[in-house]
Amino acid sequence: MSREDIxxxxxxxxxxxxxxxxDDGEYAKTGFNYRSQATHDAIPAIAQIYLDxxxxxxxxxxxxxxxxDEIFRLVYAFNRFDRCERHALDIDLKPTQAVAxxxxxxxxxxxxxxEVCEMFGVHFDGHQNLKRLLLPEDTDFHPLLKDFGxxxxxx
Amino acid sequence: MKPRKDxxxxxxxxxxxxxxxxxxxSMHGVLRLLLRLSGERILECEPVIGYAHRxxxxxxxxxxxxxxLPNTSRVDYLGGMIYNLAYCQAIEKMLEIEVPxxxxxxxxxxxxxNRISSHLLWFGTFLxxxxxxxxxxxxxxxxxxxxxxxxxxxxxxxxxxxxxxxGVTQDVxxxxxxxxxxxxxxxxxxxxxxHKLVTGNVIFQGRCRGVGVISPDMARTYGVTGPCLRASGIxxxxxxxEPYGIYDRFDFDVATRNEGDNFARYEVRLDEMEQSCRxxxxxxxxxxxxxxxxxxxxxxxxxxxxxxxxxxxxxxGLMGYYIVADGSDIPSRIKLRTPSFSNLSSMVExxxxxxxADTIAILGSIDLILPEVDR
Amino acid sequence: MPTxxxxxxxxxxxxxxxxxxxxxxxxxxxxxxxxxxxxxxERKVSARMQNRLGPTxxxxxxxxxxxxxxxxxxxxQLITPRLADKPIYHLAPWLIFLPILAAVSLFPFxxxxxxxxxxxGLILVFAFAGLTILAIxxxxxxxxxxxxxxxxxxxxxxxxxxxxxxxxxxxxxxxHAQTMSLRGIVEAQADLxxxxxxxxxxxxxxxxxxxxxxxxxxxxxEAESELIAGFHTEYSGMRFAMFFFAEYSNMFIVCMVATTLxxxxxxxxxxxxxxxxxxxxxxxxxxxxxxxxxTFPRLRFDQLMSFAWKILIPLALxxxxxxAFIMKVVA
Numbered sequence: 001m002s003r004e005d006i007x008x009x010x011x012x013x014x015x016x017x018x019x020x021x022x023d024d025g026e027y028a029k030t031g032f033n034y035r036s037q038a039t040h041d042a043i044p045a046i047a048q049i050y051l052d053x054x055x056x057x058x059x060x061x062x063x064x065x066x067x068x069d070e071i072f073r074l075v076y077a078f079n080r081f082d083r084c085e086r087h088a089l090d091i092d093l094k095p096t097q098a099v100a101x102x103x104x105x106x107x108x109x110x111x112x113x114x115e116v117c118e119m120f121g122v123h124f125d126g127h128q129n130l131k132r133l134l135l136p137e138d139t140d141f142h143p144l145l146k147d148f149g150x151x152x153x154x155x
Numbered sequence: 156m157k158p159r160k161d162x163x164x165x166x167x168x169x170x171x172x173x174x175x176x177x178x179x180x181s182m183h184g185v186l187r188l189l190l191r192l193s194g195e196r197i198l199e200c201e202p203v204i205g206y207a208h209r210x211x212x213x214x215x216x217x218x219x220x221x222x223x224l225p226n227t228s229r230v231d232y233l234g235g236m237i238y239n240l241a242y243c244q245a246i247e248k249m250l251e252i253e254v255p256x257x258x259x260x261x262x263x264x265x266x267x268x269n270r271i272s273s274h275l276l277w278f279g280t281f282l283x284x285x286x287x288x289x290x291x292x293x294x295x296x297x298x299x300x301x302x303x304x305x306x307x308x309x310x311x312x313x314x315x316x317x318x319x320x321x322g323v324t325q326d327v328x329x330x331x332x333x334x335x336x337x338x339x340x341x342x343x344x345x346x347x348x349x350h351k352l353v354t355g356n357v358i359f360q361g362r363c364r365g366v367g368v369i370s371p372d373m374a375r376t377y378g379v380t381g382p383c384l385r386a387s388g389i390x391x392x393x394x395x396x397e398p399y400g401i402y403d404r405f406d407f408d409v410a411t412r413n414e415g416d417n418f419a420r421y422e423v424r425l426d427e428m429e430q431s432c433r434x435x436x437x438x439x440x441x442x443x444x445x446x447x448x449x450x451x452x453x454x455x456x457x458x459x460x461x462x463x464x465x466x467x468x469x470x471x472g473l474m475g476y477y478i479v480a481d482g483s484d485i486p487s488r489i490k491l492r493t494p495s496f497s498n499l500s501s502m503v504e505x506x507x508x509x510x511x512a513d514t515i516a517i518l519g520s521i522d523l524i525l526p527e528v529d530r
Numbered sequence: 531m532p533t534x535x536x537x538x539x540x541x542x543x544x545x546x547x548x549x550x551x552x553x554x555x556x557x558x559x560x561x562x563x564x565x566x567x568x569x570x571x572e573r574k575v576s577a578r579m580q581n582r583l584g585p586t587x588x589x590x591x592x593x594x595x596x597x598x599x600x601x602x603x604x605x606x607q608l609i610t611p612r613l614a615d616k617p618i619y620h621l622a623p624w625l626i627f628l629p630i631l632a633a634v635s636l637f638p639f640x641x642x643x644x645x646x647x648x649x650x651g652l653i654l655v656f657a658f659a660g661l662t663i664l665a666i667x668x669x670x671x672x673x674x675x676x677x678x679x680x681x682x683x684x685x686x687x688x689x690x691x692x693x694x695x696x697x698x699x700x701x702x703x704x705x706h707a708q709t710m711s712l713r714g715i716v717e718a719q720a721d722l723x724x725x726x727x728x729x730x731x732x733x734x735x736x737x738x739x740x741x742x743x744x745x746x747x748x749x750x751x752e753a754e755s756e757l758i759a760g761f762h763t764e765y766s767g768m769r770f771a772m773f774f775f776a777e778y779s780n781m782f783i784v785c786m787v788a789t790t791l792x793x794x795x796x797x798x799x800x801x802x803x804x805x806x807x808x809x810x811x812x813x814x815x816x817x818x819x820x821x822x823x824x825t826f827p828r829l830r831f832d833q834l835m836s837f838a839w840k841i842l843i844p845l846a847l848x849x850x851x852x853x854a855f856i857m858k859v860v861a
Binding site: 028029030031032051054056057058059061063064075077081082083084086088106107108110111119132133134135136143144146149150 | 204208376463
Binding site: 171173195282285286287288289292293296352356358359361362510512513516 | 576579580581582676746747749750824825826827828829830831832833
């Protein structure tokens with residue numbers, strides 16, 4: 001990633017040191033070249049920068065860390081077509097906190113966000129069609145939460 | 156289903172709703188398309204998915220790492236070998252397990268055979284959707300040969316659990332290699348038949364040229380990958396961009412076209428089959444003797460806390476495993492990034508101004524596997 | 531050599547009603563056997579083209595397969611959609627093949643075998659064929675089903691569009707034969723079949739005939755992968771069998787007209803009886819139709835329509851003009 005890109009991203013992330021360049025060893029283990037963390041309101045600006053710089057949204061998912069840290073962690077992965085440069089962006093959310101949508105910027109996020117919303121209950125502000133994607137329309141539970149559907153609870 | 160909020164405004168007598176699917180005689184699987192039409196022109200298209208949702212990601216959190224192996228093939232049953240081996244490679248990456256050379260070569264051969272069989276099936280079903288019923292039977296004949304070859308070695312025809320963490324489970328014999336060589340030779344003669352029967356046909360070209368164009372910008376915004384992306388002019392192939400296994404040792408080209416229409420995607424896939432043949436030949440020529448599993452294979456797989464994202468090139472595009480481990484032998488989270496999910500989401504825009512008769516052709520040309528979309 | 535006087539059935543039986551009864555029964559039997567055979571032939575031909583075997587179990591080489599299928603269809607429950615327009619819905623399957631019965635009675639199978647030799651036989655055949663369009667639309671409308679209606683509308687548009695080049699091509703032949711009587715046209719080909727004189731007209735006629743019978747590559751109205759089954763989606767059991775029956779009989783009629791107009795009818799180079807030659811030629815054309823079906827993908831509907839209006843009709847008109855020019859100026 002170029003120097004000015006890194007600077008730009010750092011500025012929008014709001015915190016200086018949080019865009020970490022991962023060395024080759026860590027890339028070999030985790031598959032990411034860069035790691036960063038951001039707050040929930042910074043994500044649209046960051047997504048716009050990535051779009052303008054020629055990245056695509058490879059993946060958007062959520063991790064349920066309510067038991068350990070009482071947060072939901074959203075993981076965004078951006079990558080490029082012309083060289084392999086995978087950026088991981090973590091956003092930690094409190095249980096009822098919502099995050100801004102990036103579905104107007106990266107259209108692939110439309111369905112990724114719908115899936116995260118139905119599976120974990122995370123709300124995306126500004127998303128135009130946040131209804132159930134894979135589950136039936138009237139589902140009122142969130143299956144991928146750790147305390148849902150545990151084998152121990154089965155009758 | 157609750158009626159749409161804008162239903163009253165839409166019932167203006169000019170447009171009507173047509174529901175395609177989820178049960179439909181065409182070949183694209185359990186997909187439901189809600190189309191708002193004006194005459195034959197589509198104004199709005201809303202894909203409704205989830206009919207094949209089997210909760211693989213939830214299953215992953217309730218099984219240990221080895222027990223999840225059979226699940227991987229079933230996510231995309233046409234690229235089952237590639238998915239299966241990709242999962243093994245992701246775990247090997249996290250645990251830093253060295254895979255013996257012979258196993259790597261075997262993995263390449265069976266993966267590329269799997270890719271060819273997936274493209275052959277796509278070819279047949281694409282033509283079937285367009286109304287040319289005969290090529291389907293021919294490609295299935297070729298595909299049958301691949302399934303026989305893989306059956307001999309893995310024991311399964313369609314969904315394989317052939318990979319293990321560190322290698323593969325069964326060694327291949329000389330018979331396998333000679334059958335594969337003979338098959339490649341036979342397939343190459345059939346390519347010219349397929350080209351004669353289909354590629355030059357005026358009706359086929361009329362249905363495919365200029366139809367369903369995906370522009371490169373649209374592809375990037377929607378996260379489209381695989382042959383759909385390469386047909387729009389962007390030569391992105393994980394085997395070249397981020398080589399995994401031993402793919403950097405093989406000499407093959409990335410098939411690309413520029414038009415982005417159905418015909419371009421068709422040609423890209425046919426070229427890819429040819430490139431896969433090249434890779435298989437090189438692998439068969441260079442496969443070394445040796446073990447197929449590490450000398451001291453681990454029996455228990457407890458992965459220390461951490462995460463890994465591993466991407467491979469499946470026949471449909473970029474397939475990624477995102478595995479989050481927490482130190483136990485059960486994954487904390489496995490996210491499957493499947494190519495058809497993003498490819499299908501681009502259909503909302505591509506189908507928005509086409510004719511309803513083109514819908515089937517366009518959906519056929521982007522090679523969807525609904526179980527992969529729904530997981 | 532003088533033309534033998536045709537012995538009409540009237541002379542044999544005397545009573546007109548008896549004639550009608552015998553004729554109808556005879557034609558029905560003939561068409562039924564013909565359809566049974568054609569369905570089997572289609573399945574065998576398609577199977578062999580696709581590296582498969584086709585029906586082999588029921589009867590020798592699977593010949594009894596179609597009868598087994600008919601028995602199955604007869605035994606199925608006749609489901610009528612609740613909101614279907616009952617009179618139209620029920621009338622459509624009958625209306626689609628009754629005109630074909632009438633059309634068959636006009637054809638000359640040899641110099642002496644012709645049921646009705648009218649001097650406007652050709653026009654009458656086309657008129658009867660046009661009635662089937664009405665039946666198709668009735669089926670689509672009466673089913674109260676969006677898919678069926680779409681299929682029916684497409685079918686009607688397609689049939690109307692392709693009727694024009696069909697008749698223009700036939701008209702070119704009429705200009706040569708100087709008569710519209712089917713028997714007269716065949717007799718005029720005693721020296722040379724018209725396919726050598728009017729090759730363009732034959733091609734136009736054959737393509738239009740494919741479109742008239744909704745055969746691939748023009749089978750959008752019945753395209754399985756697009757509209758389930760088109761205009762006959764809501765018909766089950768015996769009613770579906772009648773549509774199927776009508777399609778194959780229609781195919782037969784189109785090939786009979788082609789044989790009569792272009793291939794010389796009952797004439798042949800050496801001494802086989804007339805009807806044998808006639809049927810050989812008709813079945814040859816039917817095999818050609820089947821070959822096309824299993825080779826080509828189908829045309830999209832607007833491509834189909836623009837092909838008819840922008841290519842076939844101008845070509846057919848050009849052919850007429852050329853024929854007229856050559857006949858007036860050269861001959």
